[in-house]
Amino acid sequence: MEQIFNVKGKSGFITGAGGGIGSFLAKELAKAGVNLALVDLDTQKVGPMAEELSGEFGVVTKAYACDVTDPESVKRMTERYSEDFPALDFAINNAGIANIEKAMDISYEDFKKVVDVNLNGVFLCAQAAARLMKGRGGSIVNMASMSAHIVNVPQTIANYCASKGGVKTLTKALAVEWAQENIRVNSVSPGYIATELVAGMKDYHPGWISRIPMGRLGKPEDLIGLFVYLLSDASAYMTGSDLIIDGGYTSL
Template structure:
């Protein structure tokens, strides 16, 4: 009998995080979902449980806080007994020109994007190392970690750091059968990006495959990397951008 897995996903109230949650739920994975907005993550859990028949529990709050991280881990263990998959998807984008960028914005970006991911991965790994089958960690980076993008210096730096974190952790986590990988989405149509009426048309023109990604495109890649089908893949970053980083035209041109 195949054991049912448990996944923790942050930033799962909408967009890419929610799409990953729905993809894993369709594969009968139990879920602990986090989002800063309580109403979004609570509604997401209700809908996923109803549609897919899995357990989906909501833990709202700041995913970079020690208290929320502890609650995510403890909820997974107390309800399901294991932490098999962690998708550290939460992140913030604070645009700003480098020469005027504030210290407060810089520290907030690094706190959420880097520290939040680092310490969630650490807490999960402390559990996974004692599990016979280890586990899978997945970080959400960005194409801005690979190509420059105006007014995103701090954000891009934080995302590049996550890719190096995944690579570096291979040395320490592989002996425990813990895999760690990163996805780097490009332009993606989400609840947030559709607020720009020109977003989809602009990125369709400059993306070689002719359109920005749908959240399902990102979720399909994420689900593969945390699955047993990718059990010999670790320390890698998968760019999902329709070919944009190969040519990198600016959306502002």
């Protein structure tokens, strides 16, 4: 059992690594012996994190600034990755943003911005990752959301729901195209997880919690087991799947 869930010695990158979920996953994976490139818009947070994690857990960690919406920036990021690491075993495409605006009022620019980071950014990073994985395989995990399955209320986030629905379906399409290369592509759809992204929506929390069968918001800790599963041989035959982890929210 220990062997099939073993991730020690694997190497990969995680985008949005300076955020609530990304930084927690990075720390837990480093603790498990995983070598990591920590990717975010700038290196303010991920720079010190990389030093701390390599010092504490003896793994190789690097910090890269990259805007996932910019194809050139993503290309440079994976070029640097190839110089610093021997291979890309996995990519966690986690960077994402949200903004609350009514669909009737939102500007096209604001709508596109969310889709650009959450969906197009996932595509660019998945494509760049697959190019490095070609010929040897790997595991790509895209961050979707329960918003790919349901419409969040009472906040109005049509742009976010659309982008995450796109991530779920894009994941399936990429999984089918790359299956023969043994590149597995899956997505994760969390419910509400207590990070900065939802901290700004505190007024909504009581209403959300009353709808969550398990009666609480999720924590980044609730996600780590799923990521270890997806990066390890335990999920060797899983591709094109979307895994919901939401305290029961979407079962209602």
